Amino acid sequence: MTQFLQATVAGLSLASIYALLALGFVLIYKSTQVLSFAHPALMVFGAYFVSYFAVTIGLDFWLSLALAMALTALLGAVIERLALRPMVGKPLFSMAILTIGLDIAIRVVVNDLIGLNLRGVGDPWGFSTVKLGDVVIETRVIAMFITAVVVTVALLLFFRYSKVGLAMRATAADQEVALAQGISVHRIFALAWIFGGALAALAGMFTSTGPAGLSPTSWIVALKALPAIVVGGLDSVHGAVVGALIIGLAEGYTSTYQATAMPWLGSNFSQVVPYLVMLIVLLAKPYGLFGTEEVERV
Amino acid sequence: MLEVANLEVVYHDVILVLRGISFTVPEGEIVALLGANGAGKTTVLRAISGLLDVHNGDITKGEIKVDGEPTHKLDPAAIVKRGVVQVMEGRRIFAEFTVEENLRVGAHTAGGNIEATMAGIFDLFPILEERRRQLAGFLSGGEQQMLAMGRALMSKPKYLLLDEPSLGLAPLLVQQIRDVIVEINTRGTGILLVEQNAAMALSIASHGYIMETGKIVMDKPAVELAQDEDVREFYLGLHATGGERKSFRDVKHYKRRKRWLS
Numbered sequence: 001m002t003q004f005l006q007a008t009v010a011g012l013s014l015a016s017i018y019a020l021l022a023l024g025f026v027l028i029y030k031s032t033q034v035l036s037f038a039h040p041a042l043m044v045f046g047a048y049f050v051s052y053f054a055v056t057i058g059l060d061f062w063l064s065l066a067l068a069m070a071l072t073a074l075l076g077a078v079i080e081r082l083a084l085r086p087m088v089g090k091p092l093f094s095m096a097i098l099t100i101g102l103d104i105a106i107r108v109v110v111n112d113l114i115g116l117n118l119r120g121v122g123d124p125w126g127f128s129t130v131k132l133g134d135v136v137i138e139t140r141v142i143a144m145f146i147t148a149v150v151v152t153v154a155l156l157l158f159f160r161y162s163k164v165g166l167a168m169r170a171t172a173a174d175q176e177v178a179l180a181q182g183i184s185v186h187r188i189f190a191l192a193w194i195f196g197g198a199l200a201a202l203a204g205m206f207t208s209t210g211p212a213g214l215s216p217t218s219w220i221v222a223l224k225a226l227p228a229i230v231v232g233g234l235d236s237v238h239g240a241v242v243g244a245l246i247i248g249l250a251e252g253y254t255s256t257y258q259a260t261a262m263p264w265l266g267s268n269f270s271q272v273v274p275y276l277v278m279l280i281v282l283l284a285k286p287y288g289l290f291g292t293e294e295v296e297r298v
Numbered sequence: 299m300l301e302v303a304n305l306e307v308v309y310h311d312v313i314l315v316l317r318g319i320s321f322t323v324p325e326g327e328i329v330a331l332l333g334a335n336g337a338g339k340t341t342v343l344r345a346i347s348g349l350l351d352v353h354n355g356d357i358t359k360g361e362i363k364v365d366g367e368p369t370h371k372l373d374p375a376a377i378v379k380r381g382v383v384q385v386m387e388g389r390r391i392f393a394e395f396t397v398e399e400n401l402r403v404g405a406h407t408a409g410g411n412i413e414a415t416m417a418g419i420f421d422l423f424p425i426l427e428e429r430r431r432q433l434a435g436f437l438s439g440g441e442q443q444m445l446a447m448g449r450a451l452m453s454k455p456k457y458l459l460l461d462e463p464s465l466g467l468a469p470l471l472v473q474q475i476r477d478v479i480v481e482i483n484t485r486g487t488g489i490l491l492v493e494q495n496a497a498m499a500l501s502i503a504s505h506g507y508i509m510e511t512g513k514i515v516m517d518k519p520a521v522e523l524a525q526d527e528d529v530r531e532f533y534l535g536l537h538a539t540g541g542e543r544k545s546f547r548d549v550k551h552y553k554r555r556k557r558w559l560s
């Protein structure tokens with residue numbers, strides 16, 4: 001039982017990070033119809049700047065996080081303005097490919113900055129843990145989980161009650177009609193990338209806490225958020241969260257049990273699980289669990 | 299006053315659809331814009347509300363002014379803020395939103411008290427208040443048309459552009475929409491009414507324009523248009539004599555010659 005709970009905690013910690021990434025991705029996809037493959041880059045860009053401000057310069061951690069989120073949001077806005085807006089009207093496929101190019105370019109630069117040594121982000125949680133019965137939980141995992149829940153609830157409320165949230169949904173539903181109501185669709189696009197960037201930075205910071213730290217391979221975490229989004233269904237906020245939970249937990253349980261239960265699957269099998277789950281879900285539900293059927297796929 | 303002067307519009311850089319259209323909608327009046335399918339009526343409305351971009355269309359000549367200020371270079375958001383809003387053909391409500399959310403989207407540019415504006419809309423369309431929390435997709439066709447009009451009115455426009463509001467509605471509902479248009483107008487909004495249902499449009503408009511393949515071919519006070527022999531034959535389906543149907547343009551040509559001769 002303890003082992004099971006321990007595995008669940010591990011799964012939830014992964015799920016929290018996937019959810020933060022997936023929510024930004026879904027926001028962008030929902031409003032602009034662009035699949036942002038630039039998310040790994042946004043994530044490490046954000047994490048690097050938290051590390052730079054908090055560790056290299058020695059600023060307060062929370063201030064560093066705020067600055068890094070703002071910078072990554074800005075990077076998102078720049079990507080939208082300079083790279084994607086001139087492409088409006090071009091095939092969505094080209095836009096998606098363009099974000100892959102941007103991702104690689106930005107990551108090369110950021111990885112160069114990160115260097116070969118493991119970097120910390122100067123977070124206040126360190127390696128401290130809390131014991132709940134027999135289960136040991138890292139405080140950083142608690143922080144991640146609470147953040148993911150708060151961000152999800154905030155986004156749901158934002159879409160439901162705020163004027164801008166409603167305008168984003170309207171833009172997603174019918175761009176021409178949104179324009180006709182006086183909504184500035186360009187502003188909505190920029191906003192989606194700003195949110196997506198800020199959330200990616202937050203996820204990047206969390207990925208870089210604890211023993212993993214920030215390294216030139218940190219970006220791979222974002223690749224596993226992709227299955228979470230696809231499982232949830234690309235254009236649904238609920239879907240992003242549910243997808244993140246499914247993928248995170250599946251990965252958590254396999255990494256705990258597979259080594260003893262099915263050792264013949266190899267030592268890093270849990271890394272493959274997200275993609276496997278994605279394949280299985282797609283075979284049953286091609287549009288994901290919560291996706292809109294008309295949603296175009298690239 | 300909403301003024302359109304010498305407007306020329308091209309789609310995809312090559313398809314010339316409007317060839318020098320001019321007309322005006324005086325403040326607080328209803329003006330009808332009639333014409334057969336494909337004449338270019340919707341294109342005129344898109345040009346006014348700044349929605350040509352979406353369709354790869356461009357204004358290549360001419361001018362549009364709202365109360366003296368040119369607006370043809372503005373984006374749709376700025377045009378809505380100047381008090382001109384379009385209700386698109388086919389209603390185009392947000393089906394997955396509630397009725398109230400639809401109305402709130404319409405208020406995007408409006409400052410001030412949204413609740414008060416919404417109360418005014420509910421006063422005009424009581425059915426929308428009853429259905430307030432329902433998904434708009436479940437409304438009937440007539441109710442959806444009302445919602446589309448209500449949504450546009452949430453921006454408190456000075457000029458409302460209506461694209462075939464009676465399309466696909468039963469006669470009784472057409473009556474109802476007609477009465478609502480009159481009511482909106484008496485509350486002080488100028489209306490440009492594009493219609494296939496010429497009888498309905500001319501019965502409430504003060505002035506009417508008739509378009510054919512991108513040109514205005516006739517323009518008269520609505521009462522006179524409704525009396526005009528050719529309009530009666532071609533747009534009201536009232537045949538004075540049971541002759542062959544000719545193109546409206548031929549008649550016009552013939553009339554013009556007749557005028558020259560006399």
Ligand SMILES: Nc1ncnc2c1ncn2[C@@H]1O[C@H](COP(=O)(O)OP(=O)(O)OP(=O)(O)O)[C@@H](O)[C@H]1O
Binds near residue numbers: 315336337340387
């Ligand atoms: N996006 C577009 N690209 C190319 N041509 C277009 C486009 N939209 C409209 N047209 C053409 O422009 C002409 C005028 O179209 P428009 O929709 O303005 O006519 P309409 O008078 O509103 O017709 P209807 O009564 O059928 O609504 C038509 O010949 C149409 O084929």
Ligand SMILES: [Mg+2]
Binds near residue numbers: 339340341387461
């Ligand atoms: Mg039309």
